[in-house]
Structure formats: structure tokens, C-alpha cells
Amino acid sequence: SHANCAAEKTLTEGTLTIATGNPAYYPWVMNDAPESGEGFEAAVAYAIAGKMGFDADAVTWVRTSFDEAIQPGPKNFDFNMQQYSITPERDEMVDFSLPYYTSAMAVLTTQSVVEAGATATIESLKGLKWGAVATTTALPILNNVIQPESDALLYNDNADVNAAIMAGQIDAALYDLPTALYLSAVVVDGGALLGQFPADQSQTPDQFGLLMENGNPLKECVDAAISELTESGELAAIEAQWLAEATGVPVVE
Amino acid sequence: MSDTAQQTGLAGASPAKPTRREIYEASVRRRSNRIALFSTLSVIVAIVLLIPLAPGWEAVQRSFFNGRVFAATFPGLAEAFLLNVMIFAWSAPLIALTGLAIALCRDARAPALFPLRMFGVAYTDIFRGLPVVLVIYIVGFGIPGLGLPRPWNSPYIWGTLALVLVYSAYVAEVIRSGIDSIHQSQRSAAASLGLSDGDTMRFVVLPQAIRNVVPANMNLFIALQKDVALLSFIGPVEIFRQAGVYKSLYANFTPYVGAALIFLALTVPATRYADYLMNKQNKQRS
Amino acid sequence: MSDTAQQTGLAGASPAKPTRREIYEASVRRRSNRIALFSTLSVIVAIVLLIPLAPGWEAVQRSFFNGRVFAATFPGLAEAFLLNVMIFAWSAPLIALTGLAIALCRDARAPALFPLRMFGVAYTDIFRGLPVVLVIYIVGFGIPGLGLPRPWNSPYIWGTLALVLVYSAYVAEVIRSGIDSIHQSQRSAAASLGLSDGDTMRFVVLPQAIRNVVPANMNLFIALQKDVALLSFIGPVEIFRQAGVYKSLYANFTPYVGAALIFLALTVPATRYADYLMNKQNKQRS
Amino acid sequence: MNAKLSLRGVRKRFGDLEVCKGIDLDVAEGEMVCLIGSSGSGKSTLLRCMNLLEPIDDGEIWLDGVDIAEPGLDPQPIRQRIGIVFQSYNLFPHMSAVENVMLAPRRTKGLSRADLMPRISQLFEKFGLADRMQHFPDQLSGGQQQRVAIIRALAMEPEMMLFDEITSALDPELVGEVLDVLRELRQQGMTMVLATHEMGFARELADKVCFLDAGMILEQAPAEQLFSAPKEERTKAFLARVL
Amino acid sequence: MNAKLSLRGVRKRFGDLEVCKGIDLDVAEGEMVCLIGSSGSGKSTLLRCMNLLEPIDDGEIWLDGVDIAEPGLDPQPIRQRIGIVFQSYNLFPHMSAVENVMLAPRRTKGLSRADLMPRISQLFEKFGLADRMQHFPDQLSGGQQQRVAIIRALAMEPEMMLFDEITSALDPELVGEVLDVLRELRQQGMTMVLATHEMGFARELADKVCFLDAGMILEQAPAEQLFSAPKEERTKAFLARVL
């Protein structure tokens, strides 16, 4: 039944074209190779495709930047999947699917900042020097929840934020929890996670959705597939497989 | 004078009566005004009517010329532009001074100053040869990594340094060309009065050289004002970055158009003025 | 000639015997060479010895001057630089032609061509007034949105267009100043032979004007080669973006240093040559 | 009206300055007319008006019975019929001598280089420049440049020629070679108008000499008569100064 | 040795071209020496050597019994003692006349504007420029500029003055006012060396005239004697050409 839903609605008949980032980051896509189906978003993508009636070999991947994804006009993908947060403002320009993941936000910092006395309290966080990737929704959370004393510095991508942390230009950066876990463990020397803002305690939780061209007829098919995956518990299983349980990270008070 | 007027009168063409060329030219002028008006209008009408017919015009309009987004973001952009102005304001004098110092290095003649001269050459060659954005990345993330404590590792300091390095190389070249353009006889005259080399440079050569290169330097400083936007890549939230933030917030490119308008409001008059100075100078020269 | 040589001989100072100035200058030269050598060496030694003593030097060296990363990434960077060269290669002629066309628009004198003249003025003012990176964003993401089908929405096409828009505005101004610099008497001479305005421009004015502005245009094209790097912001993986990808991959800034070296290898000789042409021209003028 | 070129009441002003104040002048076929007068009297301007380089404000200019001063007339074909050579040669510096000469005939008459070559090398030969055809202007002396400028004008086969103080920018020893060219043209019966301050030359060759003063032709007469018995006080004063 | 300035065997070459070929010359205190000779004979170069603007290659220059041509000597104090004025004035175009004059005394002698003002306005007054002190060079005529240049040199209170064809760039009617200045200085007993082509002036005022030819002083004698009875053939030929 779902297979019929997508008929004549995809970019290329019989094929589902999915976009992700360049590069795509761990743990969302392992080894920058979404075709393997390894990594949370890659696995979710193939699960959704399956529900919509596409075999694994009927899925093609393309790469886009954030700007290319929101650029007006016809897209070169059916949907785009790279941790796009759903916001009402963005929703006016593009279409989002139902959320496939609700993320906690986490504070990435370094051991030396922790040793200098930073703690997981809003009071303590306010005094830090903050940075973030300019195109993420970390920025509104930073400004609305933490309200730091000095203006945050903003960067193009994760790599530049990490460079700034390592150069000591910023104390801390706000990421979604899975990304922050990966960065603190692997990329940032002496990296540490200071605390997290759990999604269930937030009034405006950070929810990831698939991004589509405004008015894309495929949306209902995608939504149907996602709600089916959610209800059946398949989505939770994929999450448990690829995204580590972040039990050790204290909740920010 | 009255003599002339009389002769003119005698020859039959009083100033009041239009000559046949005047009559012809008046008719030409009327016709060409009509043509100019008509052709201008038709071009404008074509633009206004045809562009909206393009298939994606509505989408582009919503993404690029979105009134609601414009109104919501413009004040924030203008505020962010203050940071551009401030970075410009503290960079410009540093650039002028550094550029002057480098120009003097390259002009140093004593053999003991050979390393200074070589330094000047290497400096201008290297920093004129690199893309600004590359220098900003390398200096802005590299030097702070030397382990400087806050506030000495601020991206404002090192981003500014990157701009100073690049632009002072250009300014140095321009000043040096100004120094070279001062005729040897001016140095001779100063030397013959018993002035030292330093005094000759300071009181005789430099004032003239710098006056000669004002227009060229003005163009450089306009370019600087635009390149301040590149500092955003290492952190500072100036207008270009702010536009990017709004872009991702609204998933809309209108903020970039707003930023463009703000830039134009500043750079167009400045460029015009620099062109005017440049033209004046070229005229004087020939 | 032989007369002169004889007189010299008679006066007692044969060319073989050094004069007292020659003796003095030889000793000065020896001493200054020693000083120059010594001061150069001490500066170099100071740099080599002192910088590594800075607290973070090792970290910086590891992040910026990492031999292993350099060796691993340099070939990839050089390959990506081919894309810069290609974008440059197809942009440059387009820029030259567009710049020429705009310069001629601004020089149009017939009143019916008033919109053309205004268009030329607006074009140069707007595109010289905007940061290149802003134009690249607006054009590179905007026009494809007008609903163009692939391959007509390629970032290569529209990124190139952005570069052409900005640089042709500068080139047009330079060419126009070249046209203005041709003396009115040359146009008079051509007109007196019965040549049309078009032929006068094409055969008499333009060849001289363009020859005069070669050095200025060369500097613009060097700047263009550097600004090609900004196209990376809309997608093309040229050297700067490739360096960024390596940076993310290795969490290391050495690839940027590699990219800088590649740029310098190209732009330093080119800038030197442009300076040389510019100086030669200035000398001829005065 | 049997004059080749007739000026009637020609007036020309630059802004507030009236430079030609009603000039009447006839140049007959094959005649050589010399304009003399002090600096600023309007000689150059008058010549430039004659071949329409400057549009006149009022008056008529008849060439072979056609009023070429008619506003709105296309000046190009007229200019091709009347050659002019300037004081400052104005060769095109980026072209060799022969290219300077060939440009206008090639573009306006549609002739090829090969068509033109025989006649043009003949001209170069006649004026003693056969070995200089491939030289660029800055490789030529002032006198040679001026002769190339004359050849360039003659290559258009004009019906008449205007010369504006063509020797005054030359060193004295180079003047002779250029005046020889004019003698040669005179012999061939070219119609010529010549602004000059070489009074000896005007006296030797001119059929008619006009004395310009402050934009008016104050006196015109056959050369011998004007130089030996000028009527006007101002002419006398001017000749006293320059002779 | 009682001469103010003595040259002994002065040689100067530019590359392969020897411009001074062993010059011997004495200038006594209060004497006025004129250098004459055709263009390129080395007059300007000799003057520039005298106040060390050009280092000489060989020979000696004695000023008050001290050899100022000693290599390695600091030339600045010497140049302050010997003023020079050039053919092309070389005023500093970005300074007013009075600033042009004050710059050197202020910087080298540490005097303030107020210290200098009385004496300098006196100089401007003496040379008829009292009302031009605040003008910039491009607001002054050539003759006025040249007089400012002389005042500028005199303001350093030099012990002697060198003048290099200081009237040759001036229109004829402006020459007189500059020569008047020299007459005035002569009267005050200033020691002067003057390269000139104003033979009449040389004859009127010079104590001694030297004829330079191809870098050598071919003949030197009291003015009257040299002009009326030159001994050398070349001198005769030169005088025949210029008188």
C-alpha cells in the first residue's frame, strides 16, 4: 500500500534520492558512507525507504550543504537528512516530516575548563565563553536558556568550532548530544561533556525532521512511514543500536 | 567687448535670434530626450513585467525578497554592521601605520639594514599573494594556539592582525610607489640645505608621496571594509555572519539582500568619491 | 675618444690605479657586507631558536606544520587547485569581454543609449560595492532557484557568473580610465580621415587604451585567482574547500598551509611581473 | 559660383568666446590659400570648421556647390573629401607608418591591403620614406612623422587639403623637408588651405593670403600684394613683428 | 692657501662617462666666479660636486683649509655652509614660501619659527616678496619661485653660494628681477660661483670667468680679459656663437 503512495512522486521514478551532508558525521553516518546503512541516520533512511516500498538498491545518496538544502527552486533530492531541527520559521520555507529523533543538547568543553571550576549549573555556564555552529538551532537555545554574559562566537562547521575550543578562544560549545559525545571522545584533545539539557525537560525540544521542498507530495508517504516506524518500536531499536546511552552526562540545573 | 557685440549685430545674427544650428540642435535634443525617456521606460517596464513571469519567480521572491523576513532581520543586521565598522575603525589606522613602516623598510638604503629590506620584500610578496580568507584562517586559529591566555587569544585580535597583515602589504606597495614618484630633484634640494636623510623623508618626500596615493589607498580601504566580513569565519558575529544566522533561522536568503543594501549604502558613495579623486589626479598629471 | 684617454693619462690617475674614493668605498662595502650578513644571520637564528621556545609551539607545529599531514594532503590539494585554475580559465575571458562591453556602455554618447549608460553606471557601482562573498551567495543560490532544470542550476555556472559580475565591474572601470587617458587629438585625427565612431573606437582608441591598462588588469586577475577560493562556499570543492575537508578529516590546519604555498607559487611571480610592468609604465609617463 | 570651397558668414563660438566672427572666404580649384595671424586669432579653428571637425554655429560652407554646413548632415563622407594635417602630426602610435596610412582607405572604401599597396608605396617613395614604411611613429623623427601624416591624408585621395602649422613643432633643420612636400603638392595642382607662420614660404607659394585677426579676415589679397603693400594698420603691425 | 674654496684635480665620472677631468679652481673670499661653456660641458656637475651633492671620484676640495672631499666625511654640515640654487627652483610644493625657507634652519639649527621670523621676513622684504610669504609655489611666478629658492638657501646663512643657470627656465621679462638679487648679494660681498649663459651679466659682475669644455677648465681669466681677448681657439668659437 505504501509503495503505491510514492508512485510518480519521487525525483526519479522507482528511485528514492536522499541527501546528507558533506562530510556526514559520526554517529549519524559511519565512515562518511551512508550507502552502508551504518549509522543512525543511514539506518533510519533505509528503514523509511523500506516502508515506502523501496529496496536498498533503489536508494541513491547525494550530498548538500545547509544552504543548498534551503535554496529556492527544485531540489536534487527527495528528502534531506542531516540533523535538521524543525522550527516554525523554517517550516514556512520548506517542509519537514514528522520528527525521527528528539535530541538532548550537550555542553562540549575541555578538561582544563572543568578543572577551572565550571559546573553543570546555568549560573556557572553563563560565565563561560560560548561558541556554536551558526546554522544550527543550538544558537537559539544558547541565547534563550543559558543567556551567556558575553556574546557567542559563531562558526561555519564543527571543525572550526573545535579549532576555536583547542585554541582556547571559547570555553564551551553547544551540540546535540550524540555529536557532542563523539567530539569529546575522539576529536577534541582533553574534551569533556559538562552537562546536558534533556529533551523531555525542554519546552521546545530539538526535534530532527527530514527536509523537503515546500509542498512536496511525498510528505504524506514519508510521514506515514515514520509514524509506522515509531509505533512499531523499530525507530527506538535503531536509536539504541547506533546512539550510545548518555547516562554519564549530568543534567544541567 | 562692446566692439564685438556691435560686429555681431552688423553681421545680422543678433544673439536673440537662434542660428540654424541652434534650431536644429533644439529639435535633436527634443527628439533624443523622447527617445531616451522611451527606451528607459521600456527597459524598466520589461524588467518589471517579464521577470515575474519566470517560472520560479515566486519562489525566488519568497526566498530573496521577502518583506516580512526583511523587516524582521534588518535592524539586527544594521546592529551587526556596527561590529564591521568598529573592526574597520581599529584596523584602518594600524594598517596605515604598518604599511608606512613596511614601505620605509623597503626604502632603507644602509647595508646594515639589508635584512630589513629583505623583510619588506618578503612581507609584501607573501601577504599580497594569499587569499585573505586563508590568512584569516591560519592566523586566526594558529597564533592563539601558541598557548596564549585569554584575553590574548581573542579572534578579534588575531582576525584584526590577519587583516592588518594583508592590507598593510598592499598599502606599503602603494606608498612605495608614491615615494618613487617624487622626483630625485626634491631629495637633492633637501640634501643641499643640509637636511638629514630622515628629515628629508619625513618633511619633504613623505608628505608629497602620501598626498599622491590618497585615491589608491581609499580604494584599498573600501576593499577592507568589505573584507571585514571574512572575519566571521573565525567567530565574530558581524553582518555577514548575522545574515547567515538569520538565513538558517528563517531558511530564507533575504537577510543577505539586506546586508548587501547596507554595504552598498556605504561603499557606493565612497567608491564614487575615490574615483573622483583618481580622475582629478589623472587629469592633473596629463 | 683617444683624445680623452690621453688627457686622463696625463693628469696622472691611470684607470688601473684606484682613486681614494674607490679605496674608501671598497672598505665600506666590505664592512657593510659583513654587517648585513651578520644582522641577517642573527635575525634568522633568533627566529629559529626563539619561536620553538614559545609555550604552545609544539601544539602549533603539530596543527599547522605537520609533515605527515602535509605529505598526505598536498597531492590532493594540488589536484583540487586544478579546479581553481579551470574556473579561472573560463572566467577570465568572460570577465574581460563583459568588462569591455560595460566600459563601452558607459562611453555610449547617443541620447537613445541613455539607459545603456545608466546601466553601465549602476552595474559598476553595485558590483564594486559588494563583498565578493555576498554576491557569490546571492547569485549562486538565488538564480538557480528561478526554476532552472539541471544542469542549468549548477553552482559552477552561477558561481562563475558571480565572479564575472564582480570582476567585470572592476575591469570595466579600469578600461574606461584607459579610454579616458587617450588624448582627444587621436579621436580628432581618426575623424578627420572619415572614420566612423565605431571604427575610431575599435582601431584607434581601444588598442591604445587596453595596452595602457594591462598592468592594472593583471593585478585584478591575480585577485580573481585568489577569490576563486570563495566559490567553495556554494559547493565546488576547490583547493580551499578541499583543505577544509582535510582539516576536518585530520583535525589539523596543515592543509591550509599547503594551500597557502600553492597560492604563493602562482601569485608571487605574477604580482612581481605586474609590479614590473606598472613601474615601467610609470617611468615612461614621467 | 565657381569656387571649390566657399565660406559665407561662418561663426563659431566656444561657450562665451566667439572664435570666428563671420568669415567669408573663397578657395578656387587648384588654388593655395594661406592663413596668417597671431596666436589665438582663430586659424586652427577655422580649418577645423572647414572639414566639419567642429560644427559651426552659423553661416554656410559650400563645397562644389553643396552646403556641407547643413546641420544633421553626415560629416563622414565630407571629411573623406577634405584632408587635414595637424601641427602635432597625431599619428596612431600603435601602428606602423604604412598601417597608419592604410587604416582609413581600408575601412571607409573597403579596399584590401593588396589593392592599396602599389599606390601607397608610391606615395612613400615620392616623399622619401620608402625605407620607413614599417617603422612605428616613435622610431621616426618629427619631420618624418609629419610627412607620414601628410601621406595618410593623401591616401584618401582628397579633393583638397588643409594644413595647420605643420612645421611649427619641428626643429629648424627638419622644416625644409616638409615644405618640399607642399611644393610638390602645389605643382600637382592640389587645392590647399594652409595656416602658417612661415611668411617666406607663404610669399613664395600662396595664390592668396588672408590675415586673420580676432576671428575676422581683416585683409585678403594676392601674396605679393599683401606682404609688400598691406592696407590695414593691424596687418602692417603684425608683419612688422614677424618678418 | 688663502682661497675660500679650492679644487685640486677634481674628477667625476658617471659610469663610463668622465664629466670632470681634473678641475683646478680657486674661489677667493668675496669673489664672484662665473662658469661658462656649452651644454653638457659639466658646469652643473662641477657645482654639485662643490657642495658634496655628488661624491667626487678623485681630487681634493678645500674649504677654509679643510679637505671636504675626504671620503666618509659627514656631508651635512658642509652642505649647510655652502648654499646652492638650481635651474628648476625645486621648491617643496606642499609648503608655503615661508615654510620652505624655515624648514632647514628649524631642523638643523634647532631654531623655532619665532626665532627665525624676524630675519626671514627681512629677507623676503629685501627681495620684494614680503606679500608672498604665505603663498604656495604654484601660486607664484617662475621669477618669484626662483627668488624664494634663493632666500631658502640664504636663510641657512651659508658662507658661500652656488648658482646653476638660475635664470634659464624663466621667461625673458622675469630674468631681470632674479639678476637684481645677485647684484645685491655681490654688493654684500657674498662669495659666489655661478654657472650662467647670460654673458652680459657675467661680464658685468664676475671677478673671474672660467670657460669649461668637455669637463676641463680650458681658460680662466678676469671677465673683461676673457670676453675681449680669449686666448684659446675653442673659447673664441664658443663666444662667437653666444654673443
Ligand SMILES: Nc1ncnc2c1ncn2[C@@H]1O[C@H](COP(=O)(O)OP(=O)(O)OP(=O)(O)O)[C@@H](O)[C@H]1O
Ligand atoms: N575646444 C576649444 N574650447 C574652448 N576654446 C577654444 C577651443 N579651441 C580653441 N579655443 C580658443 O579659440 C581661440 C582661437 O584658437 P585657435 O587655436 O583657433 O587659434 P590659432 O590662430 O590657431 O592660434 P595658434 O597660432 O596659437 O595655433 C583661442 O583663444 C583658443 O583658446
Ligand SMILES: Nc1ncnc2c1ncn2[C@@H]1O[C@H](COP(=O)(O)OP(=O)(O)OP(=O)(O)O)[C@@H](O)[C@H]1O
Ligand atoms: N646623474 C647623471 N648620470 C649620468 N650622466 C650624467 C648625470 N648628470 C649629468 N650627466 C652627464 O654629464 C654631462 C655633463 O652634464 P652637466 O649637467 O654637468 O652639463 P652642463 O654643463 O650643466 O650642461 P647644461 O648647460 O645643459 O646644464 C652630460 O653629458 C650629462 O649627460
Ligand SMILES: [Mg+2]
Ligand atoms: Mg593653431
Ligand SMILES: [Mg+2]
Ligand atoms: Mg646644467
